[in-house]
Amino acid sequence: MSDEAKNMSKDKPLYVISVAAELVDMHPQTLRLYERKGLIEPSRSAGKTRLYSQRDIDHLKEIRRLTQELGVNLAGVEEIIRLRKKLDKLQENMEGRIVSLQDQLQHRVSSYRAALEAPAEDEDD
Numbered sequence: 001m002s003d004e005a006k007n008m009s010k011d012k013p014l015y016v017i018s019v020a021a022e023l024v025d026m027h028p029q030t031l032r033l034y035e036r037k038g039l040i041e042p043s044r045s046a047g048k049t050r051l052y053s054q055r056d057i058d059h060l061k062e063i064r065r066l067t068q069e070l071g072v073n074l075a076g077v078e079e080i081i082r083l084r085k086k087l088d089k090l091q092e093n094m095e096g097r098i099v100s101l102q103d104q105l106q107h108r109v110s111s112y113r114a115a116l117e118a119p120a121e122d123e124d125d
Helices: 003-010 017-023 027-038 055-067 074-117
Strands: none
Touching: 003 055, 017 027, 017 055, 027 055, 055 074
């Protein structure tokens, strides 16, 4: 399975709130609180039922780890999430810039090689 297909499958809304809460060992009300705080954004069905993806489940497990194992409060979790999103965006931009620079470099190398391989013009004419 390609990375893109894996990412798409991780984002597929699969679990209703009761199942999601059980998977992450939290009360459904806690998931609602996290949604109100903007820590998680589950999809909604046509009937407005919350649907959680595997990515949401992983995200909730990370929130639980931060709060229960590391003792971070919800304001701290919000800041960590905000900074991670910012870091991910910066990394994405940097990777795009690297690809662009690699393309430019490859184009220049190809141009120089073509110029070196071109037959020299006769200066005696």
